[in-house]
Amino acid sequence: MxxxxxxxxxxxxxxxxxxxxxxxxxxxxxxxxxxxxxxxxxxxxxxxxxxxxxxxxxxxxxxxxxxxxxxxxxxxxxxxxxxxxxxxxxxxxxxxxxxxxxxxxxxxxxxxxxxxxxxxxxxxxxxxxxxxxxxxxxxxxxxxxxxxxxxxxxxxxxxxxxxxxxxxxxxxxxxxxxxxxxxxxxxxxxxxxxxxxxxxxxxxxxxxxxxxHELGGEPVLVFGRSYPGHGPVRHYYLFRNATALIKRGYVPWSWKSTELVKMPVRLAIYGIFMRPRFAHLRLSLLGLWHGLIGRTGAL
Structure with a gap:
């Protein structure tokens, strides 16, 4: 020091x-x-x-x-x-x-x-x-x-x-x-x-x-707007943890409402604009399911 x-x-x-x-x-x-x-x-x-x-x-x-x-x-x-x-x-x-x-x-x-x-x-x-x-x-x-x-x-x-x-x-x-x-x-x-x-x-x-600071991987351009790019596994954690936090009482409803609006948009972007499309879609949906049933930790 x-x-x-x-x-x-x-x-x-x-x-x-x-x-x-x-x-x-x-x-x-x-x-x-x-x-x-x-x-x-x-x-x-x-x-x-x-x-x-x-x-x-x-x-x-x-x-x-x-x-x-x-x-x-x-x-x-x-x-x-x-x-x-x-x-x-x-x-x-x-x-x-x-x-x-x-x-x-x-x-x-x-x-x-x-x-x-x-x-x-x-x-x-x-x-x-x-x-x-x-x-x-x-x-x-x-x-x-x-x-x-x-x-x-x-x-x-x-x-x-x-x-x-x-x-x-x-x-x-x-x-x-x-x-x-x-x-x-x-x-x-x-x-x-x-x-x-x-x-x-x-x-x-x-x-x-x-x-x-670079947020995420290479950005993906969708209708003129840049979105941070991640691999399919990261999208699993993103959907799983967002779902898990939505279920918690101390998390503000204001944040929950924005996530509920974003989730279908994210799912569409990952499934249409990011490759391999099926892997992004499958792991995003798996994350959503694991968040609902309470599975945590490493994939």
């Missing part, structure tokens, strides 16, 4: 690996220059930090199998808690945080915590050039999401933030509870934010901060 002698904030970083390439390793090596860094590797083939070329200062956790994003994040956060960190910056392996973001986000959390001890999460606006630039922040609304342009410098009350680039207040981590392991992937961030807000904690967007 010698790089930040004036700080009361003791931030740490968690990065989740899955079949990382050299660029992922290089990003992690840059991150540890700013704050202590835990890399949790969900790759099926167990490796070592030195074999991957990771900086010796990185705390490397090799799971040897894919335990899902929720479990990996929980493992990393618990290591930062044990190390005495006060906040955790969470990143996907392909996120490109700037030096400015790594500096400003923990400072923003420290400043906000002084005003509001019940702040759970703060995150930047993310920028994905493939999907049309800077994405708006989101609040839930009846039948459709309310989008809030990331302008100005005041923190914005939002209903959820994507995991990557978000800064968790570790002082309230135990009160809210960990990410839900059984969701595995998709809607893990949304469920945690909804649970935090249901318990009276704040989720805040920082409109002045930016993270370059």
């Amino acid at each position: 010698s790089g930040h002698p004036a700080r009361c904030e003791r931030a740490g970083i968690v990065v989740v690996f899955y079949r990382p390439d050299e660029a992922c390793v290089a990003r992690a090596n840059r991150l540890v220059q700013a704050w202590p860094c835990v890399v949790v590797d969900n790759t099926e083939q167990r490796s070592t930090a030195s074999a991957l070329g990771l900086d010796a200062r990185i705390d490397y956790v090799a799971n040897g199998r894919n335990l899902g994003i929720a479990t990996a994040l929980n493992q990393g956060v618990e290591r930062l808690v044990a190390a005495g960190c006060t906040s955790a910056l969470l990143f996907d392996q392909d996120s490109e945080p700037s030096v400015e973001l790594l500096d400003a986000l923990p400072q923003t959390m420290a400043d906000e915590r002084m005003r509001n001890a019940r702040v759970a999460l703060i995150g930047p606006a993310y920028e994905d050039a493939r999907l049309g630039g800077v994405a708006p922040f989101v609040r839930f609304g009846a039948l459709k999401l309310r989008r809030i342009a990331p302008v100005g410098t005041e923190l914005v009350d939002v209903d959820f933030l994507i995991t990557s680039g978000s800064c968790v207040n570790l002082a309230v981590w135990r009160d809210i509870g960990p990410m839900e392991d059984q969701l595995f992937i998709d809607f893990v961030d949304l469920e945690w934010c909804v649970r935090a807000k249901a318990k009276g904690f704040a989720v805040l967007g920082a409109p002045a901060l930016r993270l370059t």
Whole structure:
């Protein structure tokens, strides 16, 4: 922590690996220059930090199998808690945080915590050039999401933030509870934010901060609009977890209504515009069924 002698904030970083390439390793090596860094590797083939070329200062956790994003994040956060960190910056392996973001986000959390001890999460606006630039922040609304342009410098009350680039207040981590392991992937961030807000904690967007982040695979253009592209297995989790969350009492009806509107549209897009069509359709419907009967965990 010698790089930040004036700080009361003791931030740490968690990065989740899955079949990382050299660029992922290089990003992690840059991150540890700013704050202590835990890399949790969900790759099926167990490796070592030195074999991957990771900086010796990185705390490397090799799971040897894919335990899902929720479990990996929980493992990393618990290591930062044990190390005495006060906040955790969470990143996907392909996120490109700037030096400015790594500096400003923990400072923003420290400043906000002084005003509001019940702040759970703060995150930047993310920028994905493939999907049309800077994405708006989101609040839930009846039948459709309310989008809030990331302008100005005041923190914005939002209903959820994507995991990557978000800064968790570790002082309230135990009160809210960990990410839900059984969701595995998709809607893990949304469920945690909804649970935090249901318990009276704040989720805040920082409109002045930016993270370059690619959401999903190659986008699919449908009637002039870009949609994030995923493989059929991801669409299984998306439908399953959305269905599972719709059944829960603490999840707001405003979000449930938007998902019920989106589901048939998604099903049509995946089944018509994404290949292989049958695999996308079959796994989406299987996810819907598993969500209804309560099956969770890995597919």
